[in-house]
Amino acid sequence: LERFDEGKIKAPGGKIAMITSQGGSVAWRVVQNPTGHDYGHHMSKSAANMGGVLLAQELAPKGVSVQMLHPGFNKTGMTKKYEKIWEIEGAVDAGMGAKRVLHEVKLMSPDYNGLFINCEDGLQIPW
Numbered sequence: 558l559e560r561f562d563e564g565k566i567k568a569p570g571g572k573i574a575m576i577t578s579q580g581g582s583v584a585w586r587v588v589q590n591p592t593g594h595d596y597g598h599h600m601s602k603s604a605a606n607m608g609g610v611l612l613a614q615e616l617a618p619k620g621v622s623v624q625m626l627h628p629g630f631n632k633t634g635m636t637k638k639y640e641k642i643w644e645i646e647g648a649v650d651a652g653m654g655a656k657r658v659l660h661e662v663k664l665m666s667p668d669y670n671g672l673f674i675n676c677e678d679g680l681q682i683p684w
Contacts, residue, residue, distance in 0.1 A: 569620020572665045575609040576658065578602045579627040579675065584683035606673055606684070613671030622665045628654045629677040647677075 566573065579585055580595075581602030590599070606625045613623035630636065630646050631654035639646075649657075657676040664679070673682040 566621055568616075571616075571619075571621040572662060573609075573612065573616070573621065573623045574658065574662045574665065575605060575612075575623065575625045576628055577605045577609070577625045577673070579682055581606045581625075582673070582682050582684060609673075610671050617667065617670055620667065622667055622670045624661070624665050624669065624671070625673045626658055626661055627673070627675045627677075627682055628658050629675070 578598075579589075580599050581604075583603065586599060609623055609625040616623060630643075630648040631651050632640075632643055632648045633651050636643070636648065639648075642648075654676070661674050661676050661679065673684065674680070675682050
């Protein structure tokens with residue numbers, strides 16, 4: 558973290574929000590995807606979450622908070638292949654998804670450092 562000391566992130570009180578996905582939750586895979594598949598997506602999200610936890614541990618002594626945030630199901634080009642279930646599953650426009658993320662960023666504090674948060678409801682996602 559050489560660049561950290563260059564003043565790019567305010568310490569103490571700085572915040573780093575890593576936008577990942579509930580797809581990185583091992584606990585939720587057995588419920589939401591019981592037949593497996595899509596290895597690359599789920600493994601990369603899980604690895605990103607681990608990286609965030611390690612970063613949170615490293616920066617905590619400097620007063621910087623790190624959280625992994627699942628932005629929710631958003632109507633974007635990336636999810637267009639799921640367009641037929643957008644309404645059924647509660648997908649929101651990207652602007653609303655962004656507002657949810659910013660809301661959780663505002664709530665970030667050292668008390669919640671290193672957590673994996675669902676921006677749809679503000680609850681912690683299990684690893």
